[in-house]
Amino acid sequence: MTDTHFPERVTLYPVMAIRAARRSSRVGGGYRLYVLAKALDTQGRGSVSRDELREYALSLGVSPRQWQRWIIEARNNDLVTDVQRASGEWELILPSAGVAAYSMGCDGVGTRKAEMSAADLIGPGWKARVWAAYEATHNGKPISRERMQKIVNVPVSTQRYRDAQAGVVRQQNYAKLKAKADSLPGLVEFGTRHKALYVRKDGYIGSRKPDSRFTDIALRAGKGRARKANATLHRMQRNDGLSLMRQALSQDVTPETDATNDQSVYVRLFNFTPAQRRASERKIAKLDLSRRDLYEFSHKAKSGSLVWVEC
């Protein structure tokens, strides 16, 4: 076999992949071809040989017919540009992530890349595996499906469908609040930002938090150049008058909106280590927020659920 020199792993921005995976995007194959091309361009030259990319795709099980459709999609979305070298060989010029995101109509590339196997991009279930890569970027931190829908605009029912198909493991999270059981009636009567309150066996008040999800389909990669890619994208949007209002806070925190003034007044942060918690406290101190929840990981319950203590 001559395939062995082709990359087995690729890195991508799951937020872009999710955009491409939308039925209406008409760039599902084109985007995957772009990801493969980027993986092939190990030197970062900004271009790859068209024949080599075709060979790479076919070695992964892409049919000649698919290749034909995919490269057309990639061209239609400015993800590749054909140029002929003096030698006669055809090269494909590849845009940067930010420019590619702009071409695809993304509002952002997210904050994290993910790494996954190239073969997982091909064949039935690829959308679920790409979704799992997005789940992996949360690194086990609790996040509700509703929140993910707000971020990437994938309906909750579709999220469940994808998770089930990709075998994503879900774990429940419970928070141990500072308040004791005797304050529960007051909390119930006057209301609280905490949902699903109950009295724990140790006498403190507990609250059900969003689930954590885990997968081994993808690894969370470093932050890489997400900031740069987003900056490029947003500059292009501004130039086109397409700039959208963006979140004031990073994706590591969960802003909620106060219905009365539409301002972010509330964040919730989950931290696995004391060092993470201290970093979060510093971050929060700068933000001038009226309300916040901060939790540090405590332990894994017998049931498998994760328990977090309010700080």
Add this chain to the structure above:
DNA sequence: AGAGTAGCCTATCTAGACAT
């Protein structure tokens, strides 16, 4: 003969409705 392609057919997917 071999490469590329059109069009048909089937598998897969989406997302709402309903059930548990």
Add this chain to the structure above:
DNA sequence: ATGTCTAGATAGGCTACTCT
């Protein structure tokens, strides 16, 4: 909170065709 079902839509495979 999850699972099941479904109609309608899309993607991908297959085959026969054209062109050189």
